[in-house]
């Protein structure tokens with residue numbers, strides 16, 4: 001797959017960055033470091049990564065290294081909270097620790113919302129860690145349903161969604 005730019009450059013943390021589509025493999029390092037706490041045995045793949053219609057976005061620095069600073073993955077999947085509406089499931093949202101709270105997560109989600117609206121998608125949803133609910137709330141997502149714990153990680157989650 002050829003990566004393609006999906007959003008204009010933006011300033012975050014003082015450095016110019018861009019959002020672009022990347023292969024699933026480009027998300028693995030950040031998934032491992034940020035979401036799997038660097039556990040050697042932890043899996044960094046999702047079964048949905050290669051599903052038809054799945055895609056992956058990264059925020060990269062605009063310098064020569066083009067380091068991946070933030071990633072998230074998206075795949076078509078219905079949610080029972082919005083039956084019959086074209087929906088996309090967000091997974092693997094991770095920002096490199098030194099760059100958290102610099103607006104990169106917001107930049108990435110804004111870029112994907114533009115793309116999904118253009119494609120006629122009506123709902124973006126995720127299983128949000130409770131520690132990240134404030135982030136999704138700031139981006140216009142709402143909590144739906146009861147909380148639950150993901151057994152593999154032990155983290156408490158809620159489903160959150162945004163009508164597009």
Ligand SMILES: CC(C)(COP(=O)(O)OP(=O)(O)OC[C@H]1O[C@@H](n2cnc3c(N)ncnc32)[C@H](O)[C@@H]1OP(=O)(O)O)[C@@H](O)C(=O)NCCC(=O)NCCS
Pocket residue numbers: 034035093094095096099100101102103104105106107127128129131132133134135136138
């Ligand atoms: C959660 C995460 C994706 C947010 O990305 P980010 O780039 O740090 O967030 P942004 O700087 O774009 O923040 C956007 C807004 O959300 C707020 N915010 C960010 N993270 C937050 C959090 N964990 N709790 C509450 N508010 C948060 C910011 O203060 C900012 O608020 P503002 O609108 O008042 O400026 C990132 O911090 C991260 O990777 N955290 C660790 C992994 C994780 O929890 N991933 C999500 C799993 S569901």
